[in-house]
Amino acid sequence: MEMKTVRITIPEGCNIILGQTHFIKSAEDLYEIIATTVPQARFGIAFAEASGPCLIRTEGNDDELVRICAGTLKDIGAGHVFCIILRNIFPINILNPVKNCPEVCRVYCATANPLEVVIASTEQGNGIIGVIDGFPPKGIETSEDKTQRKEFLRKIGYKL
Numbered sequence: 001m002e003m004k005t006v007r008i009t010i011p012e013g014c015n016i017i018l019g020q021t022h023f024i025k026s027a028e029d030l031y032e033i034i035a036t037t038v039p040q041a042r043f044g045i046a047f048a049e050a051s052g053p054c055l056i057r058t059e060g061n062d063d064e065l066v067r068i069c070a071g072t073l074k075d076i077g078a079g080h081v082f083c084i085i086l087r088n089i090f091p092i093n094i095l096n097p098v099k100n101c102p103e104v105c106r107v108y109c110a111t112a113n114p115l116e117v118v119i120a121s122t123e124q125g126n127g128i129i130g131v132i133d134g135f136p137p138k139g140i141e142t143s144e145d146k147t148q149r150k151e152f153l154r155k156i157g158y159k160l
Contacts, residue, residue, distance in 0.1 A: 001120055001121065001122050002120070002121045003118065003119065003120050003121070003129070004118075004119050004121065005116040005117065005118055005119065005132070006075050006076050006116065006117045006119055007114075007115070007116050008072055008075075008115040008116065008117060009068070009072075010085070010111075010112060010114075010115065011064075011065070011068060011085065011087075013087060014065070014085050014086060014087050014112065015085070015086045015089075015090060015091050015110065015111060015112045016072075016083065016084065016085050016086070016109070016110070016111060016112070016115065017082075017083070017084040017086070017091050017094075017095070017098060017107060017109070017110045018072075018081070018082070018083055018084075018107070018108045018109050018115075018117070018128075018131065019081070019082050019098070019104055019105070019106055019107040019108055020080055020081055020082070020104075020105045020106045020108070020128070021047060021080060021081075021082045021101070021103045021104045021105060022080050022103055022105055023103040024047075024049060024052075024057065025103065026047045026057075026082055026101070026103040026104070027045050027046070027047040027057045027058065027059040027082070028059060029101050029102075029103060030045050030047075030059070030082065030084060030098065030101060030104075031045055031059040031060065033094060033097045033098060033101060034084070034086075034089075034094055034098075035061070037093065037094050037097050038089045038093050038094060040088055040089075041061075041086060041087070041088055041089035041093075041094075042061060042062040042065065042086070042087040042088050042089075043060050043061060043062060043065055043084060043085060043086050043087065043089070044058070044059075044060035044062055044063075044064070044065030044066035044067070044068060044069040044070075044083075044084070044085045045058065045059045045060050045066070045069060045082065045083070045084050046058050046066070046069035046070045046072065046073045046082065046083045047073075047081070047082045047083075048073045048076075048078065048079050048080065048081045048082075049079060049080075050079025050080040050125075051079070054079065056070050056073050056074060058070050062087065065085045065086075065087065068085055069083040069084065069085050072085075076117055076119065076126065076128065077119070077125070077126045078119065078125065078126040078127050078128055079125060079126075080105075081128060082104075084098070091110035091111075092110075092158075095107070095110055108128060108130065108131045109131045109133045111133050111134065113133050113134035113135075114134060114135070115131060115132070115133055115134075116131065116132040117130075117131050117132075118130045118131065118132065
């Protein structure tokens with residue numbers, strides 16, 4: 001077995017949800033979840049099959065984001081993986097509905113941070129071991145940091 005990392009490029013102003021799913025209808029079901037939960041969202045979805053023709057299936061309402069999702073899954077090279085890239089929406093708005101999708105087995109991350117995917121490769125193929133999401137902690141928040149955190153959440157509309 002060999003291990004490697006794949007650096008994921010997330011477009012400016014976007015977020016990514018990366019996970020594992022198990023059925024060909026995943027791309028369409030994820031599309032419906034996003035479109036009906038946050039209609040103004042712009043997004044791309046890709047799903048990598050792990051049997052049959054082993055194609056990367058795509059859906060979405062933003063061609064650029066669909067193309068980036070498909071390229072991301074091609075770079076990762078593992079089956080039964082899905083990628084969603086979001087614009088004009090935060091993952092928190094759709095994360096629970098995505099996790100409740102019957103085909104979704106696991107969500108590895110939902111982030112806008114720099115992202116690396118840890119891949120294990122065997123003779124059979126590749127699999128995701130985990131992700132490296134962002135950077136390590138630099139310290140513990142001070143009272144000033146806490147005030148800034150609370151102000152930020154109110155600025156973006158998540159707290160009153």
